[in-house]
Amino acid sequence: MIPRRESGKGDVQIEILFCGICHSDLHTVHNEWSGSGVPTVYPYVPGHEMVGRVTKVGSAVTKFKPGDLAAVGCMVDSDGTCPECQSGLEQYCSNMIATYNSPDGRLGGVTYGGYSGSIVVKERFVLRVHSNLDLAGAAPLLCAGITTYSPIRHWGVTKGKKVGVVGLGGLGHMAVKFAHALGAHVVVFTTSSNKKEDALRLGADEVVVSRNVDEMKKHAGSFDFILDAVSAEHDINVYIQLLRRDGNITLVGAPSKPLAVPAFSLIFGRHSLSGSQIGGIAQTQEMLDFCGKHNVTADVEVIPIQKVNEAYERLSKSDVKYRFSIDMASLKSR
Ligand SMILES: [Zn+2]
Ligand SMILES: [Zn+2]
Numbered sequence: 001m002i003p004r005r006e007s008g009k010g011d012v013q014i015e016i017l018f019c020g021i022c023h024s025d026l027h028t029v030h031n032e033w034s035g036s037g038v039p040t041v042y043p044y045v046p047g048h049e050m051v052g053r054v055t056k057v058g059s060a061v062t063k064f065k066p067g068d069l070a071a072v073g074c075m076v077d078s079d080g081t082c083p084e085c086q087s088g089l090e091q092y093c094s095n096m097i098a099t100y101n102s103p104d105g106r107l108g109g110v111t112y113g114g115y116s117g118s119i120v121v122k123e124r125f126v127l128r129v130h131s132n133l134d135l136a137g138a139a140p141l142l143c144a145g146i147t148t149y150s151p152i153r154h155w156g157v158t159k160g161k162k163v164g165v166v167g168l169g170g171l172g173h174m175a176v177k178f179a180h181a182l183g184a185h186v187v188v189f190t191t192s193s194n195k196k197e198d199a200l201r202l203g204a205d206e207v208v209v210s211r212n213v214d215e216m217k218k219h220a221g222s223f224d225f226i227l228d229a230v231s232a233e234h235d236i237n238v239y240i241q242l243l244r245r246d247g248n249i250t251l252v253g254a255p256s257k258p259l260a261v262p263a264f265s266l267i268f269g270r271h272s273l274s275g276s277q278i279g280g281i282a283q284t285q286e287m288l289d290f291c292g293k294h295n296v297t298a299d300v301e302v303i304p305i306q307k308v309n310e311a312y313e314r315l316s317k318s319d320v321k322y323r324f325s326i327d328m329a330s331l332k333s334r
Contacts, residue, residue, distance in 0.1 A: 002045055002112045004120050012064050012126045013056035014072065019114035020049030020140035020298070021324040023170065023231065024074075026312055028101055040101055047114030048074040048099040049142040051135045052328075061123045069135070071127040071288065072119060073142035074099055074278050076111060080124070088280040115305065117331050127285050130292025137297030140170065140323040141288060143278065144298060148175040148227060149287040150279030151250040152182070155225045159183030164219075164226035166210070166239060168195050168202075171229035171252055173322040174298060176202045179227075181294045187219065189239070198321070202299070210238065221269070229253045240265045240273065250274045298323045304330030 007013040025046035027033055034040065050072045054064050064070060077097035078090040085093050097103065100113030112119075129138055148171050157163050163184040165175045172188070179186045180203025187206045188199040196207045208215050216238060223242045231253035237260070239249055247269065266273060279287065291297065299322045303311050311324045 002043075002116060003107055003109075004112075004116075004118060005106050007056050007058055007120045009058040009060040010123050011058045011120050012054055012061055012070060012123050013118060013120045014050070014052040014070050014126070015055050015118050016050050016052040016114055016116060016328045018051050018136045018139040018302075019047040019326045019328060020143065020300070021046075021308070021311055021315060021326065022049055022140075022143045023315065024048070024143070025113070026315055029312070038101065041110045044101060044110075045112035045115055046100055047116070047326075048072070049139045049144070049323075049325075050114035050119065051129055051139045051142070052118075055118065058123075063123060063128075064126060069129040069131055071129045071138070071142050072099065072114065072121050072125065073127065073146060073284055075281070076102075076121050076125050077105070088282040090280050091278045115308070115326060115328075117328060125281060127281070127288055129288055132295065133292060134297050136302045136325040136327065137300045138288075138291070139325050140174070140298035140300065141291055141296075142284070144170045144174045144323060145178075145291065145296075146279040146284045146287050147171055147252050147276070148229070149178050149290070150283055151227060151252065151274070151276035152178050152225070153283070153286075154276065155248050155250065155274075157182050157184050157225055161185070161224040162187065162222055162244075164189060164223050164239065164242065165204075166226060166228040166234075167230035167253060168199055168322075169229060169318055170298070170320070170323045172227075173202050175227045175229060176204050177296050178290075180204070181290070181296055187223075216242070223247050225250070227252060231255055233257055235260075236273075237262060237265050240271055243269060243271045245269045246271070248272045248274060250276050252276055298325075300325040302327050304333075306330060 031040040078093040079095040163179040188204040226249040
């Protein structure tokens with residue numbers, strides 16, 4: 001058993017029903033982010049894409065009651081007072097507490113994530129989920145969903161805009177669904193033409209094989225916004241050249257080596273290159289409400305916890321369409 005704190009006055013206790021498997025879980029398992037100052041503390045419990053049901057609330061909790069659906073994403077606390085928190089951008093708070101492998105101020109040690117039966121979280125970090133959504137598919141919205149929704153909204157994607165999505169994985173497939181639901185013209189860039197049918201089914205209007213130079217040329221200078229969700233090494237410059245004046249490309253994938261960006265490809269056309277990290281709590285709720293209204297969920301393969309090692313093997317080869325979601329009921333059947 002892993003320790004969970006008793007639910008206090010302002011806490012919500014949640015029975016976890018589904019938890020998505022994020023690439024970050026895998027990186028942290030292998031201690032691959034120790035170089036960026038976040039070494040993994042073992043034993044480690046991954047999981048920051050949780051959907052579940054409220055089992056208990058503290059006396060000061062006002063927005064949840066036992067029996068309600070609830071969700072928890074990548075963060076479980078922040079100071080609430082810094083400029084970032086005051087702007088509803090808790091993800092950029094320097095005192096943000098991540099859902100796993102972050103210092104646990106209450107119990108000591110580190111926080112433990114969602115590959116578990118239950119969790120206790122401060123009300124401010126608990127989200128509502130619409131009951132019309134498939135819960136297994138809703139879980140990945142808490143990381144893959146908000147990570148793509150946030151920059152898409154920030155850069156003003158709407159009807160009439162031309163949007164590119166680079167990389168059709170866990171993040172990319174969500175970006176396609178959101179941009180499509182917002183009414184944009186969506187173009188998916190892929191290295192393998194066998195993803196074409198899938199991309200169209202997910203909501204893409206066009207699919208471009210990025211190795212095909214002629215095909216790429218046809219789109220030069222035409223995109224308002226491109227979301228780059230590729231974490232493998234790749235030439236980002238070929239995408240910058242597809243931006244129109246004032247177009248933006250935002251990175252949500254994290255290649256381990258620095259990217260080469262010629263200054264002129266930004267200078268000509270006043271292009272901008274940005275990054276983006278998940279999204280704030282208010283925007284995460286906005287995203288979940290949007291998903292409830294438009295019936296948007298991730299495409300998932302539901303697995304029992306007993307298959308988690310196999311799932312990690314497959315995820316490391318990008319062999320999943322498009323997210324694994326663990327059915328936590330399987331924890332009881334060992
Ligand atoms: Zn994640
Ligand atoms: Zn803060």
